[in-house]
Amino acid sequence: MEEHKAEQIYAYAKWLTQACQLAGLNAELYGHTVLIIAADHHLSEQVTCRPDEDGALRWYWSWGKPISHLRDGNRILTADEVDDLVTAIKNVVSIQVRRR
Template sequence: MRPYRPEDIHAYAKWLTQECQAAGLNAEQYGAEIFIHGASNHLSERIICKPDAQDRLRWHWSWGVPIGRLNDSSRLLAVDDIEELISSISKVVCVPVRRGM
C-alpha cells in the first residue's frame, strides 16, 4: 500500500468532523484527531485516523482499537464508512443519563 500523506488523513478527519456536526454531534478537529463531546458533557471521545496493523487507514477509538461495525465489531469500518462511523460514535457519546436512581 502507498504511504498515507498527512494531508490525506487531515482531509478524512475534516470530512468526518463535518458529518458528525451535521448529525448533531459536538465535534472538533485537531489535525488527524477528532474530539466529540457528548450532550451531557460527561461523555466524550477522541477519534484518530491512522493506519492499522495491515497498513489500512482506519478510525481508532481513544483506547487504540479500530472502530468496527455496531452489529459485528470484528468487521472494521473503512475511513469512508461515514454513516456507520457516526452511528458507532453516537452509541459511545450519546448514552442517555439515568435519572432518579
C-alpha cells in the first residue's frame, strides 16, 4: 500500500470514529479499522477502510463484504460517504425494541 494511501485511510477511519461518537455510538480507532460498540453494549462491529480491486477506497464489514448504501443496495459507499456509513452502522449495532 502506498504511504499516502495509508495516511489517507487513517484520516478516513479517524473521521468515521468521530462521526460515530457524535451519533452516540462508542467508537475506537485501531489504524484503518474502527470498532463500534452500541450504547447498550450488546452488539459491536468492526468496519475497515481499504482499497477495492480498482484501487478506490471503500468501507468493509468485519465479514469482508463492502458496505452498500441503505436505499440502493447496488451502490457501494465510497470512503467519504461517512454520514451514510454511520446510518448503516447504526442499523447493524442497534436493536430495535418492539412495543406491545
